[in-house]
Amino acid sequence: MELNPRGAVKSESPLAMTRARIAQSASPQEARVVVCEKAFLGHLVLRGNAGDAAFRAGVERALGLALPLEMGPLSLDEARGVSLQWMSPDEWLLIVPQGQEFAAEAALRGQLTGHYAVMNASGGQTLLELSGPCVRELLMKCTPYDVHPRHFPVGKGVTSVFAKSSAVIRRVAEARWELVIRRSFADYLFSWILDAAEEFGVYVASGASARPASHGAARELATEAR
Structure with missing residues (x-):
C-alpha cells in the first residue's frame, strides 16, 4: 500500500519540534561533530x-x-x-x-x-547522520560497543545499547556514521547526543548540508538534557 500522503498534507519528522528549539551560537566552520536528521527516508x-x-x-x-x-x-x-x-x-x-x-x-x-x-x-524510525573528526569519541560516550576502527570498519552496522536506549549504529565512511533510532526515543537521543558532543563543538545541520566537517554549537537542548 502506498503510504506517502499526496497534495497539501503536512508531514513532520520525529525531530521537527526538537530542531525548532535549537539555538546555534557559533560558526559552523569550527565544529568537530556535525549532526543531521535524514528525515523521511x-x-x-x-x-x-x-x-x-x-x-x-x-x-x-x-x-x-x-x-x-x-x-x-x-x-x-x-x-x-x-x-x-x-x-x-x-x-x-x-x-x-x-x-x-x-x-x-x-x-x-x-x-x-x-x-x-x-x-x-x-513512520516509526528516523536516521541521524554524524560526521566530523570527533564522531568516534562521541560514540564512545554513548555506547558500550567497541567503535575502534579495528573492530568497526567502514561498511559495518550493528544494533547496540545507546544512551540507555538502543540504536542501529552504521559506519558508512571514514568520518561519517549513521544512527537509526525509534521515533519514541528520537527527542531523548538527539538531546543526549548534543550534550555529549558539546565538548567537541557541535553543529546541527539540515538536509544534505551535513556532509562537511563543520563546527558550531547547539547549546539550548544540551542544557535541557543535563
Missing part, C-alpha cells in the same frame, strides 16, 4: 529464510543488493541511497530514498515467493 523491514537460495536471489534481483547473511557487513549502494542490513537470522532493514518505499516493496513482492514478509516501518 523509507525504512522497510524484510523477513524471510536466509537459507533459501530462491529468497536470496529474489532479494538481489529486486534491490540490486546482495542479502547480508551475518551481523556486521552492510549491503550499501551510496549512489542510489539504498542499504540493506542484517538485523537477525531472518530479518533485515532496508533503507531507501524518500518516496521510493512503495516501489521497493512492490519490487520485492514481485520477485519473492513462498514464506516472507515486507513491512513499511518508515
